[in-house]
Amino acid sequence: MRNVTLAVNGKTVRCSAGTSLLDVCTAQGIDIPTLCHHPQLKPFGACRLCIVEDAKSGRIFASCVTPVAQDMEIQTHSERVVRHRRNIIRLIMAEHPESCLVCSKGNHCDLRKIAAQLGVGQTGLYPMHNYQGIEQANPFIIRDLTKCILCGKCIRADHELVAAGAIDYNHRGFDARPSTLFEQPLEKSECTFCGTCVSLCPTGALTMKNVRYVGAPQKEHESVCGFCAAGCAVSLGVTDGQVVEVTPSPRTDTVNGVTLCVRGHFAHDFLKSEHRLTSPMVKKDGEWTEISWTEALEILSQKLLSVKKEHGPRTIGFMGSSKCTNEENYLFQKIARSLLETNNIDNGGHLFGLPLAAQLDKRLGGRFRARPLKGLEQAEAIFVIGANPGNSVPVAGYHIKRAAQNGTPLIVADPLPTDLNRFAGLRLAVAPGRDLDMVNAISALLLEKKAYDASYTAENTTGFSFFRTGLSSISFERASKTTGLKLDRLEQAAEMIAGKKIAFVIGQGVLQQPKGQETLDAVVNLALITGSLENGASGIYILHRENNQLGALDMGCAPDGLPGRSSLSDEKARKTWASAWGSKMSPDPGLSLVQMIREADKGNLKALYIMGENPARSLPDPGFVKAALEKVDFLAVQDILMTETAQLADMILPGAVFAEKAGSFTNMEGRVQSFDPALPLPGAARPDWEILAMLAQKLGMDARYSEVRDIQKEIARLIPSYGEQYLASPVSWVKDAIQEDQPMAFTTPVCWDGEKPPAGFDFTAITGSVRLHLGSGTRTAQSSRIIAWDGRASIEMSPTDAASLGIEEGDAVRVVSQTGSMIGTAKLVFGFPEGLLRTPAGVAGHSLAGLLDISRTPGAVYSGCKSFPVNVEKSNET
């Protein structure tokens, strides 16, 4: 790009043409006040504070929106400019209310800061108050638009960053205000309460509700959000050892930028839950008794060792956590494998398709592990299959929506309407569980039209001809019938992606269905023929559910997977690890999460150590699970809350939340982010890694870990995909581990005839993530704000179905499956397909899990919990 030379306050500066004057001045260390400018929003030029003067032409420019020009002689603080900057602030202050004095924005208020800098106290103007009502009916955001200075950041964030479309300008001139459609309260608008507007608001016009502390937090602490797999960088505002607010990190190289979602902003209340576990306890005669750590570790180690000795290593189970840190999961599985010689180790990600993700990594030969979400905005087309990122991984949803807004073709395949629909160029309302036929049909159409990347497939893949032959026999008529999609819709989809490098976004709708593995394979096939994998701006994006699902997998917290995603069945890998740890390594395939429960039920599991998981709530068929857990001789639960599972335990070990400990998480992109403790530990609670380190020592492990860094050093040394960069920087990326002997191969396309629904069930329920809760809702339910907003499960259904059943909006309804039933509130959704229901996952007190059958799939991997046959009826219960 062309370079431009200009003078800034007398100093000659060179910069590339197109740079804004503001950026140039800022780079020179010159402080120019702004109220409406934000680097992540498009330049706007509303507040006019950033005005500078070109001494040469005498012209005045708003520096944020003016590109540099050759030979400008910019004066940033000339007498006239400073005087008028003060005038603007005087005017704003003349409009501002007296409640400024007691505003909770305090020293975070940009207006206050700039007024102080410019020395504006008394305005010397006539006050022109512009009183607006305060809106605070919703549990999250207080809107006091009297304090609004019309910088437009909230509106631009709503449009440009999160693409919610909830607010825009209303009225004109002095009466102009940001407003929802028809000035409805936020809760009746499209607002998702992501809180991005609150983070950006320079004044107290938008603030978080239920702030226990008025004013700016005592300190800000960089951390990583503990909910979904997006791994947003957050800043924890800490006062008196409590997190008083959560805001996006000021860092710019993050996955989320200045956005967060409703969970990230508001659901971190669990950090200061009053129900936290604060002491190790054992159950004596059905009563909990507090004990010391020494006693606890003594009992725990003795129990584990005695069970190993008595019943053998295969009777001991370890459930690690997709929410705990990499270091903790590493140490946890190391204890299991090296000290207790069992491979019965898994984590909660099992329920959310983690085994499939592991398979995918194998199929791609360890390639493309880092998949930054920002690539979505550079992809040539986006194909979302079975994913509702607006609810599950909202930040991924923002990326997709932004891309679509900027013209990237978007196809959304989902049986149910999602909030991506209004951005989609094509919506494929595929029949539940039939994505496999849809993807195969699209691949076949591309092959038929020769609209595939022939040179890429020839050079980089194997098995293409088999694949082509397999697909050539596909019956489009059948595919159209099974998927419920007219052939022209499929053709339209093929047309939209033909010749393009596609970003595939895969959600639980694929991962949790009976043919999840086959469907994912079909997606990989489609990605291979279109050559979509190579480019960093396309490829396959798996929307993992929990924050450290991928990390738990990387750390070997899986029955068949050793750390670094090497396979237990790989003898070489086994040997490597055994020698690294100086221990034996059992080749016996371990039990998966559901298998452990099944074995417990059979009485074959004698000891179970659960760290940070709540299977009694999250697993299907809780009655069965609880009964099975009761049968375990010794159940130790390490957690932060007295969960349903903890209540069944023989021993409880109080762990720590992420904000109280050091460690790292690996997000769905493959981004490894380290963090330090921000909060003191409650009572006698200990960081989970510390508990594990103490236990390891007790069990006789040679290695000593006195700080997290010690574990990290071992990981860096032994897991090449983490390696040195993981030690060197708080943010690093999982490296590929390409096995050259494993080229990417096509899989033979398979067909599936589907399951015949049992008689007597007229509806198909589809489980869907909800925006406010995560997983089974154990943590989000600790937030009074979240519960106040969404304490009840909404059963979404078609108004037509509802009418035929005499159900009205807001009625209590009972959903009955073969296994159990749940109560929810009917929500009639216009355009919702008939015969389907959406049942929400994770709403406290409304156990969706009760509807599901844990014995549904007998294999090692639990699947098929995405959709299932049900009936629905009006209920008198509440």
Add this chain to the structure above:
Amino acid sequence: MVDRLKNRDELITLRKNLVAQHKDGNKKLISLCSGSGCGAYGTASVYDSLVAELKKAGLSDQVEVRLTGCHGFCEKGPIMVIHPEGIFYPQVKPDMIPDIVEMTLKNGEIVEKFLFKDPVSKKKIIHEKDIPFYKLQKRVIFGRNQMIDPTNVLHYIAEDGYKGLEKALFEMEPQQIIQEIKGAGLRGRGGGGFPTGIKWASCAKHDGDRYVICNADEGDPGAYMDRSLLEGNPHSIIEGMLIAAVAMQSHNGFVYVRHEYPLAVKNLNIALKSAREIGLLGKNILGSGFDFDIKVSRGGGSFVCGESTALMASLEGKPGRPRAKYVHTVEKGFRESPSSLNNVETYANVPHIINNGAEWYASMGTEGSKGTKIFSLVGNVVNTGLVEVPMGTNLRTIIYDIGGGIPKKKKFKAVQSGGPSGGCIPEQFLDVPVDFDELVKIGSMMGSGGMIVMDQDTCMVDVARYFLDFLKEESCGQCNPCREGIKQMLDVLTRICAGHGKEGDIELLEELGAMVQKFSLCGLGTSSPNPVLTTLMYFRHEYEAHIKDKKCPAGVCKPLFHYEIVDGTCTGCGLCARKCPQDAITGAKKETHVLDQDKCIKCGICYDACKFNAIAIR
């Protein structure tokens, strides 16, 4: 209706035939103005009785009655002109029709009593062309209005319509057209006065789907030339846009027109439909292979939507708010594509330039401003209406010679040019030639051509307050200087007018005015302090009287004056006492009356009623 014209020759033949028909000398043509002004005065009923009378008299076949667009002389509507003689009857009422039909149309006599009486010479004038209001104008753009029924494309074609398009399509290269417009020195008539040719050239330079957009969001109070053009001669706008489209190789056009202009919208839509039907718009225009079509988009009545970027935002369906123009709309405008936005009157000029050449056009006007300009002359002036004069005509000619001066022998005080954000020009500048540059020199601007004349009874502080109130309502509210600066200045002015002005207010107005002028985001903001700053420049003493003496010299700001009956001048006629609604005036016959200040509500009835100037403002 005529069949779709397949090529240029068919259009030429059609025009020839139409002109030949028109030259049929025996037939009379009555041009009856049905513009919005005359329409409001009752053109419809005049038309009905005219048709009925003609039928009764058996003249239906010999007389054609044509409902035309605005003739411009709105003060005297409804206006009737009988051609070919050009007999002019103003303020026609249905009860005048029998006489006109009987005498003028049947017997060829003039109805003396209906004739226009010149207020200056007090003489009756028969022919339109002799009326000073028309005589001193040069009606290049506006002249065809009265010969055309805007709903009939053939009338326009007969008046050399679409000749410019022919030439542009078949005889000129796009570059030549732009060169011609540049050579003519045409400057944008919407207010900014940007050279049209340069705008077209830079739009043509940028790649993309170019758009040709017509700004018909005329929002200045009292200005209505664009409306009259759209209502009266929509095809001239369409032709202008077509030529622009050829010049910039654009295929899509928009007319952004105010929702409050229903007749303009209606006539424009009719014109677009017939232009399409006849093959002058749409695909393969006149067989040339060139495609261009125009859509009409109606604005919601926001003043700021006349600003180019706000207009385009509104056109895109977004809130009508301007953006910073560091990237010009000719590069990235509507839908991020190169867009050329011109005003209605600008487009109306284009066919004339192409038809008659740049040289002809440049021969009119001043050094920097070529051609003619239509002004909407309103306020305290005898002949209100639309006035088209060559650029450079001075204010005195426009106000006194064409406009007939100030009514009721009152004194001229100021003329506000350039719409609400223009400036107030005092008497000392009456001889300044009116063009883009000269007006700026004296603190005002051309704007879209509004001209509001004010007499001695106008309070200049109140005028500034009034315009600022308008601008406060119309500010989009996006940038702080405009949104809050105007509001604060308005608050100050309101206080001054209410008698609460204090020392320092004038300086505050100047300080804020300078800031708003320099720091605002768009043209609305930067020009908004003009009414305040120019009145401060030329009528500072009135502000000072308000603030220091607590007096409103013009007797407008009620808290700041009272009426008094002047001893010695009062004849004791008692007229004021009879008219006073408050019975505040008493006095014996032929003796000086007395006004009870406690009862007086300052309604001003006595002041207006007194024939002896015995009531004074104090």
